[in-house]
Amino acid sequence: MYLAPEGEELEIAAAAADFIADALPIERLHQGAGPDMGAELRASLGEMGWFALALPEGDGGSGLSAVEHALFFREVGRQCGPLDILVQALACLSTYDGGLRAALIAGEQGAALLVPDGMGHRLIGAADARYGLAVMHQGAALHDLAVAKIEPRPALDPANSLAIVNDPGPVIDSIEGAYIWQLGQVGVAAMLLGLAEAALDAIVEYAKVRETFGKPIGAWQAVRHACADMAVSNEGARAQLWYAATALKEGRGDAQAHLDAAKHLANEAALFATDATIQLHGGIGVTDEHNAHLLMKHAALLARLFGGRNELLASLLHAELED
Amino acid sequence: MDLRFSDEDLDFRARARDWLAANVPGTPRPAGGHAASQFDRDWQKKLYEHGWAGVAWPKDFGGMGLSGLQQVIWYEELSRAHAPAAHISTTYVAQMHAGPTIIARGTEEQKAYHLPRILSGEALWCQGFSEPNAGSDLAALRTSGRVEGDHIVVNGAKMWTTDAMHADWMELLIRTDPASQRHKGLTWLAFDMKTPGIDIKPIRTMLLDEHVNMVFFDEVRVPLSAVVGQLHGGWSTAMATLSFERGLGFIADQLELFEKVGRAVRLAGEMRGPDGLPLIEDVEVARKLAAIKAETMAIRAMTLADIAETDRTGMPGPKGSMMKLKVTATHKALTRLVSDILGWQFFEFDGNRDNNPWTHDFLWSWVFSIAGGSSEIQREITADRVLELPRSR
Ligand SMILES: Cc1cc2nc3c(=O)[nH]c(=O)nc-3n(C[C@H](O)[C@H](O)[C@H](O)COP(=O)(O)OP(=O)(O)OC[C@H]3O[C@@H](n4cnc5c(N)ncnc54)[C@H](O)[C@@H]3O)c2cc1C
Numbered sequence: 001m002y003l004a005p006e007g008e009e010l011e012i013a014a015a016a017a018d019f020i021a022d023a024l025p026i027e028r029l030h031q032g033a034g035p036d037m038g039a040e041l042r043a044s045l046g047e048m049g050w051f052a053l054a055l056p057e058g059d060g061g062s063g064l065s066a067v068e069h070a071l072f073f074r075e076v077g078r079q080c081g082p083l084d085i086l087v088q089a090l091a092c093l094s095t096y097d098g099g100l101r102a103a104l105i106a107g108e109q110g111a112a113l114l115v116p117d118g119m120g121h122r123l124i125g126a127a128d129a130r131y132g133l134a135v136m137h138q139g140a141a142l143h144d145l146a147v148a149k150i151e152p153r154p155a156l157d158p159a160n161s162l163a164i165v166n167d168p169g170p171v172i173d174s175i176e177g178a179y180i181w182q183l184g185q186v187g188v189a190a191m192l193l194g195l196a197e198a199a200l201d202a203i204v205e206y207a208k209v210r211e212t213f214g215k216p217i218g219a220w221q222a223v224r225h226a227c228a229d230m231a232v233s234n235e236g237a238r239a240q241l242w243y244a245a246t247a248l249k250e251g252r253g254d255a256q257a258h259l260d261a262a263k264h265l266a267n268e269a270a271l272f273a274t275d276a277t278i279q280l281h282g283g284i285g286v287t288d289e290h291n292a293h294l295l296m297k298h299a300a301l302l303a304r305l306f307g308g309r310n311e312l313l314a315s316l317l318h319a320e321l322e323d
Numbered sequence: 324m325d326l327r328f329s330d331e332d333l334d335f336r337a338r339a340r341d342w343l344a345a346n347v348p349g350t351p352r353p354a355g356g357h358a359a360s361q362f363d364r365d366w367q368k369k370l371y372e373h374g375w376a377g378v379a380w381p382k383d384f385g386g387m388g389l390s391g392l393q394q395v396i397w398y399e400e401l402s403r404a405h406a407p408a409a410h411i412s413t414t415y416v417a418q419m420h421a422g423p424t425i426i427a428r429g430t431e432e433q434k435a436y437h438l439p440r441i442l443s444g445e446a447l448w449c450q451g452f453s454e455p456n457a458g459s460d461l462a463a464l465r466t467s468g469r470v471e472g473d474h475i476v477v478n479g480a481k482m483w484t485t486d487a488m489h490a491d492w493m494e495l496l497i498r499t500d501p502a503s504q505r506h507k508g509l510t511w512l513a514f515d516m517k518t519p520g521i522d523i524k525p526i527r528t529m530l531l532d533e534h535v536n537m538v539f540f541d542e543v544r545v546p547l548s549a550v551v552g553q554l555h556g557g558w559s560t561a562m563a564t565l566s567f568e569r570g571l572g573f574i575a576d577q578l579e580l581f582e583k584v585g586r587a588v589r590l591a592g593e594m595r596g597p598d599g600l601p602l603i604e605d606v607e608v609a610r611k612l613a614a615i616k617a618e619t620m621a622i623r624a625m626t627l628a629d630i631a632e633t634d635r636t637g638m639p640g641p642k643g644s645m646m647k648l649k650v651t652a653t654h655k656a657l658t659r660l661v662s663d664i665l666g667w668q669f670f671e672f673d674g675n676r677d678n679n680p681w682t683h684d685f686l687w688s689w690v691f692s693i694a695g696g697s698s699e700i701q702r703e704i705t706a707d708r709v710l711e712l713p714r715s716r
Binding site for chain 1: 324325326327328329332336392399588603609610612613614616617618620621622624625627628631632635642645648649699701702703705706709710711712713714715
């Protein structure tokens with residue numbers, strides 16, 4: 001029993017943190033970088049094998065688990081990394097076609113997420129994607145978007161493209177079982193955790209230097225106590241995510257319940273921390289040049305994916321748990 | 324990361340479960356008074372005699388010498404077996420922080436004398452830290468001790484002393500250097516409650532009970548051999564006590580909360596709303612319950628993470644304050660929600676926990692978020708020690 005990164009997990013987390021901070025620092029969004037990964041970054045992530053962490057070695061992956069997957073996507077979240085990094089990783093797991101899988105692992109072809117919306121779909125991420133991935137509780141389907149009519153929409157969240165697709169085109173491959181959905185939950189929850197941690201770190205640093213009435217704002221209790229509350233909700237979300245990812249890795253019977261709780265707590269932690277960080281930064285917090293709104297907008301989007309509040313709570317209520 | 328319990332852990336859990344199934348008292352703990360403390364002593368004695376006392380205490384001091392994780396398993400099994408709970412017992416202070424303080428700071432004679440008595444239930448302890456004008460601000464305490472030869476003569480008053488009337492010993496924190504201020508010049512005494520010159524006056528709380536007390540000291544003579552740690556160096560001993568209280572003191576509550584949610588879900592399945600339908604079918608009730616369940620899952624994960632870390636490093640980290648904030652807030656949310664689920668039953672209350680545990684726990688939720696360091700103080704500690712923000716004081 002041990003519930004924190006250790007040994008090689010720490011090395012992977014550190015390597016991920018370095019790579020992501022260098023390849024897609026959150027500052028990119030202030031320097032004219034567009035949404036999504038873009039072809040170039042996709043290729044370099046592919047080259048490093050980051051899309052295939054949780055893919056079996058026999059399929060060209062690293063053969064690691066949901067735990068390393070979580071550690072990687074937490075770093076992606078910290079830098080407000082685009083969703084299509086996760087979608088690409090899930091797409092690699094969603095095909096039996098070795099050639100297609102290799103192209104996805106290498107980042108030669110992109111994948112974006114298809115989410116049902118009324119009679120049609122929303123497409124999130126990778127405006128240039130060749131494939132659309134639809135993930136359900138009990139399976140995933142890969143659509144070929146080559147002939148689909150994609151209607152781009154202006155996106156609130158600058159990290160991801162947003163479009164409407166009424167007919168996402170033919171399904172070229174599909175896979176059954178809960179695993180893709182579950183790894184999606186781990187990935188999005190980890191990104192939300194990273195966002196929540198980044199939001200707290202930002203205000204803690206600012207609270208040490210910004211002074212009002214002759215004191216740093218971090219000495220005012222209204223600020224200190226709100227930060228403490230953020231720390232508590234982040235801590236709970238982190239502990240539950242580690243628990244859930246490990247439960248998935250170990251194939252425990254209650255893994256789904258722990259994942260639902262982890263996603264719910266990550267939603268709440270990220271929505272709370274990104275709200276509070278804007279408020280506690282004062283006026284600078286609502287400016288475009290600041291990171292706070294980037295974190296908030298990204299969190300708002302991710303909180304809807306792979307289980308929003310009502311859906312998660314409905315499935316959690318009667319779920320049985322093991323020791 | 325690893326969720327698997329070791330073979331020893333699993334074996335320990337199985338043995339604990341079997342033993343508890345055969346040995347849990349058939350009668351409930353009496354609601355209060357001498358009968359309750361006698362019940363607690365008897366249960367503790369039984370644990371001691373069967374080798375279940377002091378699960379994580381070192382073997383040298385009569386404990387079982389097991390890990391913190393096995394201590395968690397023990398509390399889980401106690402809760403599951405509806406055994407007398409460690410956190411609603413007059414043995415609480417002795418087990419959770421007086422004993423550990425003596426292990427950490429006591430002399431060999433003090434250890435040899437006190438520890439077996441604590442483990443066997445012979446000695447009950449209370450905590451005499453707070454005073455009428457020193458609660459959150461403990462260093463403002465004024466109860467004084469005058470050193471006269473080989474004795475200290477104590478004068479003053481302690482307040483909020485839980486179970487003082489049952490206790491045999493008190494963790495007594497006083498100011499022994501009259502010229503001192505704040506954290507300096509304090510002394511921590513293992514105080515014998517039979518010493519002449521003390522007067523105990525109960526304080527009735529909104530729970531309609533009389534567990535907390537004022538304790539007055541009038542020229543009370545205590546031998547210098549009762550000093551735990553250094554004379555005038557009591558702040559350091561007191562901080563050790565508080566670190567045990569904050570680090571371990573709430574584990575049983577944390578784990579019990581997890582069970583309580585299950586009970587609340589079953590209750591919501593039985594109770595009906597004005598439309599005649601079970602309340603669990605009310606989407607607002609269902610969502611609130613599920614959200615609280617998620618919090619208790621996180622609390623259990625935090626507990627396991629923290630204990631596993633402490634087992635490796637040997638040091639409780641600064642996270643106890645965050646834990647207490649989360650547990651007390653979740654407890655408050657749960658008892659408030661159940662007050663709605665219970666309907667008019669909620670309003671039937673005679674002060675006996677057994678007759679209406681939910682209303683009792685609803686009232687107790689404020690004690691939980693004030694005693695042992697209020698939530699505001701826990702936020703201060705988190706801001707200072709975890710986030711390292713500039714000091715407010
Ligand atoms: C039922 C019960 C049992 C208890 N049992 C014991 C016991 O056995 N032994 C023992 O020694 N003590 C015991 N206590 C005392 C308990 O530790 C104190 O009540 C607690 O620490 C708060 O102190 P206080 O009551 O003096 O409130 P105060 O310190 O006067 O605080 C009043 C309010 O101000 C807030 N506040 C105070 N300082 C700050 C600050 N710096 N920043 C922000 N807010 C602040 C507090 O949070 C609180 O809301 C018990 C208390 C209760 C209610």
